[in-house]
Amino acid sequence: MATLNFALKNNTGSNTVYAYITGQALDNNNALFLLRSDGKTAYYPTSPPATGASLSEDCAIPLGASGSTTTITIPHLAGARLWFSQDSKLTFLLNPGPALVEPSVSNPSDPNYNLIWSFCEFTWNNYQLYANLSYVDFVSMPIAMTLTNGAGATQTVKGLPPNGLDLVCNALKEQNNKDKAGWDQLVIQRNGVNLRAVSPNTGRTLKNSLFNNYYEGYVNEVWSHYANSTNNTLTVNTQADAGDTTAKVASDILSFSVPGITYTKPSTGDIFSNSTGSFAVSGNGTKDAITARLAAAFNRSTLLINSNQPNGESVSNYYKNSVTNHYSRICHSVNLDARGYAFPYDDVAPNNGPDQSGSVFDGNPKLLTVTIGGGRSNPAKESVVEDDATPVQQPVENEQSKEDGKKPSRFRELRSFVDRLSHRKSNT
Template sequence: MASRQTESTLNIALQNRTSSSNVFAYITGRAIDNNNALFLLQADGRTPYYPTSPGQTLSPLAVDCAIPLGAPGSSVTVTVPHLAGARLWFVRDGRLTFYLNPGPALVEPSVTNPSDPNIGLDWTFCEFTFNSAQLYANISYVDFVAALPIALTLTNTAGESRHVAGLPADGLDRICAALRDQHNRDPGVGWDRLIVTRNGGGNLRALSPNTARVQDPALFNGYYQPYVDEVWNKYTNTTLTVNTQASWGDVQARVVSGQLDFGGSIGTYSKPAAADIFSCSTGPFTPSGNAARDAVSARLAAAFNRSTLHKNPVQPNNEVPESYYQHQITNHYARILHEVNIDHRGYAFPYDDVGPSSGGDQSGSVFDPNPQLWTVTVGGGQAGSAEAPQGPRRFERSSRRRSWLAKLRKYLQRL
């Protein structure tokens, strides 16, 4: 039987499955039981660090927060309190630089700021929230995919495990090869421009289309227009049904006067551009504060990224993963990531957790109300067995996406 509340702390086993003895972890977040204070874990893996507001921007941390993982094959167990909006960072053959701004506000590593001291390092992260209700964690590729694969296993107090396999050790190279192949198929689009190489050669990371547009806002302009036109043509004479998977149930729309019209409080949608589809948060998909409309927006954005909206008029409950990304105009970054991941799961765009109510999870998440040990492996090795199926979700998709969007806005403001 599930407990009413989680324990006040969580043990995390960090496993080094790289070929390097110079791997470090960092943990950041907001301490729920300490007035949501900014939290970092110190290098000993036990002591919390609550920074005070500095007198100037870009101030260094006052303590060492780089947790050494030891030699290849080593495992280090750390302990954290309840945290919201948390990230577990890894870096190989170097150390990450975090700064503090007045507030205090944490300035995180960036993959789009050329002057960031971390820009040339091999680093990555996964995301998690640990509160009184559950531990929820996922492997995120929403911003980029790195050369450091992450795998997750969550074991609960009953000894049951949930697992996300992540990428193989050569996952980034396979992804970059597939992006170059897609460039050869669509030479004018720019899929190869998502690839970031190291000084001296070799793949360092691959940016998501949305992140790559931070540096080049013209990238992918007009790419989705023919597909959007195809969708609009279909629903001029066909009814689109969207299951909100919430109290609003099914809502229906048709294209009227150039707008996809749901009527009532949900209203209309104009044609989205590629930037709107990749970000899931601009143009017609801009968060409105209307929960019913935002639920529809999430499901439309997911269907556009997967390019299933033109053929499936019942979203998302008639969806199957085998039908995703089959149109020639689609989010090929997301397609490739799912193909290369060992179990085909992981967040590739902001609403990659949208799926049919009957199942078919794509998001690469683990969650449980009674966590005992969360094991995180970096480097491509397995973190545990994949025998346990994923059960019903115990979180609200739209609230978690709003949290992600808030992080994104702060991130862009720092550039």
């Protein structure tokens, strides 16, 4: 059975840090997988008779003292996560299936809610390793990644600096002082100390009235803009077979040149979730590609300044409107290389444009080094970096789709692609 090493470096300053690996075992019929505490032995839970059952094995992998590196070994996994916790172990439970009950930041009654923890995501199969940072749900412990391939070449995502959480929390409070929209309510504290900053979508789960009607004025402006005269036509490139599609607003409906693809006005909740109402997954590949690019444009608030999405975009123009996803803006500005998923479609980028997603991937991986705790201080930044400050986004190299002979070019779409090749849909 194929295996791959991960090197886990503890840079937290704490001598009590644990790691966990969860996912679906591709070489064992996609069975639910956890790695045992020795960092090398597989644990395949059986289905319990009732909900909320405890794990029968210890899966908390103790890292060494701060500054040390611990090596673990994984098999092929899809929809996988590498979790870290500081000072306390996490609680994972089982429901019939078996189905894993993971730690939650949106449920205050969850046993892990008041603990310090974070995670990154990955998939490793016969075709490649793909891994990314994720701030889609929340920001907490800084994580950085370096992927080394068989030829010795490396890719790095720098992540947050050691004081990154405090920088994010302070910036959210500063933004709320400007617009009173509720950004300060995304800061979660324990005993007066910042525990995490949650995304607007998570914040709305904790308090469903948060940000109500926040985007509605901007949405109305966008709808009016593309209903006004023949000069204002929206072009969305699907970056797939459909290529460029055009749209206009008529009778309050955004209608595309592809028959049957229309959108009603998205709500604030639709924009922050990327997956409800107007932006719900349709099962139509062309529409879902358009949805991803529309959702990204709304989160970055670029639709009034650029009618060519996403290929006419420039990172320097992201988040310039006063109504925008300031959580995402702040996450990117605080990250050392401005990279990391801050909303679900944060991988959308112009062809050959700068990567925003904080991903590494290679068809011949040798070692993934993951540092928990951050690497160095971040110079003061107030906005997203300019276009040339981040690497160009690239498709997977030397591996064509066995399904359609084409290379995927977007990272989150890439992960779905490699999971399909393994006959399993990723759930991350």
